[in-house]
Amino acid sequence: MSETAIRSAVAADAEAICAIYNPYVASTTISFEEAPVAAAEMAQRIADVGDAGLPWLVAERDGTVIGYAYATRWRARPAYRHAVESTVYLDPAASGQGLGASLYRELLKQLQAGGLHTVIAGIAQPNERSVALHERLGFQKVAHFAQVGRKFDRWVDVAYWQLMLPGSPA
Template sequence: MTDIRPASSLDAARFCAIYNHYVATTTISFEEAPVPEADMAGRIADVTDGGLPWLVLEIDDVVAGYAYATKWRARPAYRHAVESSVYLDPELAGRGHGQRIYARLLDELRSRGLHTVIGGIAQPNERSVALHERLGFRKVAHFAEVGVKFGRRVDVGYWQLLLAPQPGVTSG
């Protein structure tokens, strides 16, 4: 059975197990050292205390992945824009779980009145690009060689999704 629920600090250890795999073996994350459980718990608290969603995907009562949003920028004019992240247990990739939890995250963001969602994707990452584009994101930027990991320079692309318009706010 699959369930999606809000995250808590009790999920931090399992999130570390999922995330630290990507830290240690891929350029998907630009972190270079494993994230300790206490730091992950702090990250969860920072996101949720800031009024943004952090969701957990459970399959048969086991945490299989998570998705969350953070502020895009600190200045007040950016308050309707967020950056999104999604991570799955690597054993479960390619089965539609990422799309399921990401779609729920987008629903949560809409319900909170947010307008713009931005996904940064280290390149190459065909699976993440395909996931974002299936959900309606479109590529809006590409920065060459902005990261260095495992002794090589890494590009980052940005995909954007505009959520429902907000009353009283015009585009353009």
């Protein structure tokens, strides 16, 4: 198997990120978006995350982006500045190889280095693989909201997991 590299995302990765993300949009309730995201919009999202001083990472193998992870501010008001929401997506062909955990560990490392205190992950339910990944990394379930999303003519629950980053200010 080839070596996988994790690096910061750039605008030129937007098309590859869309190729990973848009099938989730089109055929699952993992994402609550209902229309495919264009590369230009994805490039803007990458820029917005960077402008907020947060990491957006990609995993690359043989020059091909096969997964990504990033963080966004949890809420807009200043008192929330130490909390972020995390996201990770993989090309389905790359799942089950530990890539999600590798991406997440690097994301968490960068968030911790950036002085963040807590990471929150919202997971549409059911999604056993995502729940298992988060719990393996130390996240704990903190909330479950019933029927807060509607996609494909059905209601979808969302649960939240939280991780306190070690060494962050008390």
